Amino acid sequence: MEFKLSGDRLMMRTIEVLIVIIIITSAFIISSFYAVLPQPRRVSPLNLRRIALSTLQTLDAGYALSETVFKDETDPAWAQLQIALSACLPPNIVYNLTVYEVQSGNETELYRYIKSFSNAQNLGIQSDASSYLVASSNVTFQVTPEKIGEHGGGGTLYILNCSDSNGWWITGYTAQSLAADLYNLLSPYFQNTIMVKTTTQLGQILNGTSLQGETLQNAVVINTFGETVPIPAGYYSSTDIGYDPVSGHTYHYAKYCYTLGQKVRLYNWTWASIVGWPFYYVSNTVSLNSSQNGWGIYGMVMVSSYGLQAFLQGLDNQAYSYSTSSTGSPGVVYLSAQAQYYSNYYGIYPSPYQTSTRALPSSIQTAFHLTVSTLIFNPVNNYYAGAVYRHTGTGAFLALGLARTPDIRLTALGLLSYYKPRLYRSEYTATGTSRLVVLQLGQVGGI
Amino acid sequence: MAGSTIDHLVSVTVFIGALLLFISLFNQTLQTAVLYQQHRNLAAKCSDLLDNMLLTPGIPSDWGKRDSAPIGFGLQDPEFTQYRISPFSLMRLWSSVGEPVYYPKTGKTYSNATVGFGDYLLMPSASAINYSTVTRLLGINGSYGFQLTMTPIVTVSISEVQSKNPLKIEVIATGKGFPLANAAVSYCFLTVSLTGGQQSYPAYTTTYGTIYTDETGSALLEFSEINDDEISYAFIAYAHISGLVGVGYHQRVTSDTQYVIPFIDDLETGRVLLAHSYDVHYLGPPVAEISYNATFVLLTEDFTLREISLGADKTGKVNYGEGNPYKVVTIPTYNPGILVITYRKSATEGGVVMMPWGLSSMAFSVVFGGDPSNKEWVATDLRQVIVNSIAYQATLALWSLSYQVTG
Numbered sequence: 001m002e003f004k005l006s007g008d009r010l011m012m013r014t015i016e017v018l019i020v021i022i023i024i025t026s027a028f029i030i031s032s033f034y035a036v037l038p039q040p041r042r043v044s045p046l047n048l049r050r051i052a053l054s055t056l057q058t059l060d061a062g063y064a065l066s067e068t069v070f071k072d073e074t075d076p077a078w079a080q081l082q083i084a085l086s087a088c089l090p091p092n093i094v095y096n097l098t099v100y101e102v103q104s105g106n107e108t109e110l111y112r113y114i115k116s117f118s119n120a121q122n123l124g125i126q127s128d129a130s131s132y133l134v135a136s137s138n139v140t141f142q143v144t145p146e147k148i149g150e151h152g153g154g155g156t157l158y159i160l161n162c163s164d165s166n167g168w169w170i171t172g173y174t175a176q177s178l179a180a181d182l183y184n185l186l187s188p189y190f191q192n193t194i195m196v197k198t199t200t201q202l203g204q205i206l207n208g209t210s211l212q213g214e215t216l217q218n219a220v221v222i223n224t225f226g227e228t229v230p231i232p233a234g235y236y237s238s239t240d241i242g243y244d245p246v247s248g249h250t251y252h253y254a255k256y257c258y259t260l261g262q263k264v265r266l267y268n269w270t271w272a273s274i275v276g277w278p279f280y281y282v283s284n285t286v287s288l289n290s291s292q293n294g295w296g297i298y299g300m301v302m303v304s305s306y307g308l309q310a311f312l313q314g315l316d317n318q319a320y321s322y323s324t325s326s327t328g329s330p331g332v333v334y335l336s337a338q339a340q341y342y343s344n345y346y347g348i349y350p351s352p353y354q355t356s357t358r359a360l361p362s363s364i365q366t367a368f369h370l371t372v373s374t375l376i377f378n379p380v381n382n383y384y385a386g387a388v389y390r391h392t393g394t395g396a397f398l399a400l401g402l403a404r405t406p407d408i409r410l411t412a413l414g415l416l417s418y419y420k421p422r423l424y425r426s427e428y429t430a431t432g433t434s435r436l437v438v439l440q441l442g443q444v445g446g447i
Numbered sequence: 448m449a450g451s452t453i454d455h456l457v458s459v460t461v462f463i464g465a466l467l468l469f470i471s472l473f474n475q476t477l478q479t480a481v482l483y484q485q486h487r488n489l490a491a492k493c494s495d496l497l498d499n500m501l502l503t504p505g506i507p508s509d510w511g512k513r514d515s516a517p518i519g520f521g522l523q524d525p526e527f528t529q530y531r532i533s534p535f536s537l538m539r540l541w542s543s544v545g546e547p548v549y550y551p552k553t554g555k556t557y558s559n560a561t562v563g564f565g566d567y568l569l570m571p572s573a574s575a576i577n578y579s580t581v582t583r584l585l586g587i588n589g590s591y592g593f594q595l596t597m598t599p600i601v602t603v604s605i606s607e608v609q610s611k612n613p614l615k616i617e618v619i620a621t622g623k624g625f626p627l628a629n630a631a632v633s634y635c636f637l638t639v640s641l642t643g644g645q646q647s648y649p650a651y652t653t654t655y656g657t658i659y660t661d662e663t664g665s666a667l668l669e670f671s672e673i674n675d676d677e678i679s680y681a682f683i684a685y686a687h688i689s690g691l692v693g694v695g696y697h698q699r700v701t702s703d704t705q706y707v708i709p710f711i712d713d714l715e716t717g718r719v720l721l722a723h724s725y726d727v728h729y730l731g732p733p734v735a736e737i738s739y740n741a742t743f744v745l746l747t748e749d750f751t752l753r754e755i756s757l758g759a760d761k762t763g764k765v766n767y768g769e770g771n772p773y774k775v776v777t778i779p780t781y782n783p784g785i786l787v788i789t790y791r792k793s794a795t796e797g798g799v800v801m802m803p804w805g806l807s808s809m810a811f812s813v814v815f816g817g818d819p820s821n822k823e824w825v826a827t828d829l830r831q832v833i834v835n836s837i838a839y840q841a842t843l844a845l846w847s848l849s850y851q852v853t854g
Contacts, residue, residue: 011450013458021465028472037479043486044826047494051829054530058600058831058838061531064690077689080629084689087622088600088831088838 045443048093048128052439055088056132066134069099069435073115082117085439092445094120102133102434111436123442132437146421147191154218154268155191159183162199165230165283166299169276169404178224178274178408185348185412189421190220199284203232206263220415221264222272226406227280228300229307231256233287242282249322253282254306261314264395270388271311272398272415275406277327277358279307315395316368327401329357330380339376342417350409356385358401369393374418376400376410386410388418485847486824492591493826493845499585500595501530501830501841511536512781514574514715520584530832532841534783534805537597537834538568539714540815541575550710552726552773557710560811565681565698565800568811569710578816593845594816600831600838601627601693603686603810610699614673618658618666620686620693623840626664630688633657633750636670639679639789641797648740648762649791651799655751660686677701681787681799683809685750691838692750694810700798704730707739707765707790709802710773717778719786719802725767736766738791741776745784746808746836755780783808783835807834822846 059065059081068077082097089095096118100111149155161179170178179195187193192214196202201211210216223229231253236242242256257279264271273279282288285299293300303310309325335343335352343349354377362382364370369392376386386400398414400406499521505511506519511533524533538560545559548569557569582588602621609615618634620627634657640650660666673680682697700706708727710720721741725734741761744752763774778786783805791797803809819825829842 011454011457013454014461017458017462017465020462024465024469028469032476035476035480038483043483044490044824047490047828050494050498051831054830054832057529058833059690061833061838062690062692062836068689080689083625083628083630084622084691086625087627087688087691089624090829091624093624 048441049130052130052441056130056437056439058088059084060134069134069437070136086119092443094123094442094444096123096440098438100436102436123440124444127440127442129438129440134435134437136433144424145188148189148419148421149191154215156214156219157186157190157193158196158205158219158221160202160223160225160230161195161197162202162230163197164199164285165225166228166285166297167225168228168281169226170406172405175224182222182408189416199230199232202230203236206236216267218268220270222411224274225283226274227276228283229279231282231284233284237287244322251303251306253301253303254310254322255320256282257303257307258310258314258320261311265315265317265393268394270396270398272411273400274408274411275400275402275404277308278399279303279311312364312368315391315397327358327360328383330359330383330385331355333377333380333385336375336378339413339417343413346416348409348413350407350413355403356401357403359383359385360399360401374414376414386414388414489824489826489845489847493843494828496845497828497830497843501532501832511539512714514713516580520581530830532832532834534807534835537806537813538570539574539576540813541577542814543816544814548727550722550727560813562811564703565700566809567709567800567802574714590849591845592817592848593843594819596842597813597839599693599810600840601686601691603684603693603695605682605684605695605697610676612674613669613671616668616682618684620660620664627660627686627688628662628664630660630686631657632660632666632684632686634682634684635752637681637787637799639797639799641791641794648738649789649797651789677795679798681801687750692836694837696809698799702792702796702798705735705737705792706798707737707788707800709786709788719776719778721765721774721776723765723767734767735792736764738764739788741786741788743778743784743786745782778804785809805835807837810837819844819846
């Protein structure tokens with residue numbers, strides 16, 4: 001055969017094909033060079049990150065990890081942790097566990113190395129890690145409540161703790177002990193919490209004069225005397241202010257309850273009655289020392305059901321009319337869903353079911369322009385065993401128509417459900433309270 | 448002209464030959480890449496599916512404590528978060544390993560997760576969840592096959608070194624990759640007393656204690672009160688170190704042909720049937736009535752066992768054949784524990800059998816799903832989990848049934 005590269009070009013196509021083959025071969029070699037197939041281990045890898053995380057969670061299931069990482073670096077617990085970690089993992093998996101302390105700066109977080117241990121020089125060709133934040137068991141996380149009135153007016157809590165009054169239907173307690181418990185429960189939520197120690201001081205705030213420079217408007221007043229309400233001597237017991245002079249009106253001090261209703265309206269107070277039939281008696285152990293309430297308790301005068309009616313008239317700014325009020329006895333009542341939610345939120349856990357024998361009828365809403373803004377107990381047959389009634393104008397009234405003895409946690413729960421102050425929990429990464437555990441895993445053996 | 452023709456023929460032949468060769472070479476590379484993608488996808492699917500099983504409780508969330516079938520599959524303990532698994536959901540998985548047991552007196556077949564003689568877990572087929580149901584609930588029916596294995600991380604092996612004067616028991620605690628050196632071992636030693644008249648029930652005494660393993664994870668216990676190798680006993684040990692907990696057990700019996708077999712009858716009410724062993728596997732005459740004394744023990748937080756009364760049904764007698772119905776005990780709690788049944792055939796023959804209430808109480812393993820052998824490619828992944836304070840390793844083997852690259 002004769003090759004001719006020029007002239008008649010007898011073998012030109014064969015040469016072209018050879019050139020094409022060279023080009024394709026080069027393309028194959030070059031593409032094979034770059035198309036590196038993965039190592040067999042990487043074809044179907046273990047998810048080392050998830051294994052590391054689940055291992056850390058397993059070791060911390062009984063908080064053993066959390067305890068150990070806060071111990072001194074020479075403590076034997078570290079060796080036990082390493083034994084447990086080594087026992088957890090399959091023999092072909094190597095690890096490196098490192099603990100850092102989390103230090104919070106103003107805007108950044110710093111991680112300070114604490115300790116590390118490993119069971120291999122290196123973690124092989126492929127490794128992955130998971131981190132796990134643990135908190136010290138010695139840390140108490142602080143909860144700071146929002147103060148009621150912080151973003152508006154008010155924020156004062158008055159707790160009636162008058163030493164010159166007696167209580168009724170608070171059997172087993174004294175008003176003073178209830179006041180102390182209420183103070184502990186509720187004072188963190190208010191800007192000012194003031195114990196009203198005498199009826200004279202009560203008269204002072206009724207006059208619109210603050211006791212300690214506090215804001216009087218929009219305050220909350222809790223009457224810890226049960227069915228009794230303290231009555232100041234003098235002006236607030238005087239004719240047509242606290243005393244109804246009409247001879248046919250047996251329960252003369254109903255007028256005082258009317259005056260109280262007007263004051264609640266005037267100052268936009270929230271008046272809280274902790275148990276029973278509100279305003280059923282008035283009490284002043286000095287000025288009423290020769291009177292008894294019909295049950296042998298001196299310093300107290302019965303107002304009967306007229307007191308509640310008069311109070312609601314005053315709250316609604318109606319004219320005073322000497323007339324009776326009514327309550328119902330629905331029996332066992334249950335906390336509303338709203339109250340249960342706030343029970344969990346504020347960590348106040350009264351019994352979810354109570355006995356009610358003095359529940360207010362729903363008809364007072366229309367008669368006195370009230371709206372149930374917070375339901376403490378579910379209504380039963382149109383009776384509210386516990387609710388906060390908001391007047392369409394100003395003023396509110398919390399009434400717990402339960403049987404004695406009172407559970408003041410319900411009063412606290414009702415008020416908090418009504419005002420809903422937020423709880424601010426402390427930073428999780430406070431200095432010295434948290435440590436970061438990083439577990440890095442690698443596979444050994446094979447290729 | 449002839450030269451040109453030859454040139455055409457040679458060039459076309461060589462070109463086609465070369466083209467076929469290169470197509471073949473490139474195809475090989477592409478095939479490898481496709482397989483790589485397929486296997487990567489399978490591995491990712493395996494990891495996702497395992498997390499899906501372990502990090503969701505299923506629907507309803509307490510399906511492990513019911514007899515009805517779930518409508519969503521998941522094994523997480525609904526009372527916890529993270530990798531915490533319900534011991535009762537695991538109990539309902541149909542075992543792929545144990546031979547199913549048929550009990551003629553109920554006419555039911557039971558899933559068999561029994562570990563060996565004296566350590567039973569028999570779940571009725573109506574209550575057990577089978578493989579096809581789970582693949583359907585997981586949405587992988589027809590596309591993937593799997594096998595889920597739950598094995599305890601810590602193996603506590605217990606063996607009898609010396610049978611009497613004194614009885615010596617060796618406990619060896621090992622993890623997956625390391626012995627549990629210097630671990631605390633809390634144990635319960637239960638001895639069976641067969642004394643009393645012909646009609647009497649077996650009595651038992653329990654002893655509790657704690658020892659520590661040495662550097663090799665081994666510990667030796669001596670019980671000087673055992674002076675006769677005819678005394679039956681059960682030994683339960685919990686080994687724990689730095690949050691890692693394992694459990695082991697060992698029994699010695701003097702009657703290993705006629706004994707009591709517990710069958711779970713109703714998971715929801717805790718009803719357990721007690722059957723005579725001859726009703727399950729007849730070993731020939733003579734047949735003796737067996738009296739039993741059942742008790743239920745709970746593992747407390749300090750790794751001691753607390754006994755719970757089973758009421759009036761705790762003692763009874765069972766026999767073989769028609770006219771001798773099974774007996775019933777009811778476990779009054781959903782706290783995981785161990786049903787311990789001491790039995791007495793005669794004044795010299797008896798023993799003790801146990802049944803976990805909640806899979807982890809006796810560190811039973813579970814193998815659930817299909818058989819991965821002879822599959823083209825099987826991806827595996829694992830997680831460390833907690834089953835009622837006992838550390839387990841969950842391993843999922845997954846294979847494709849369609850060989851499709853889906854992602």
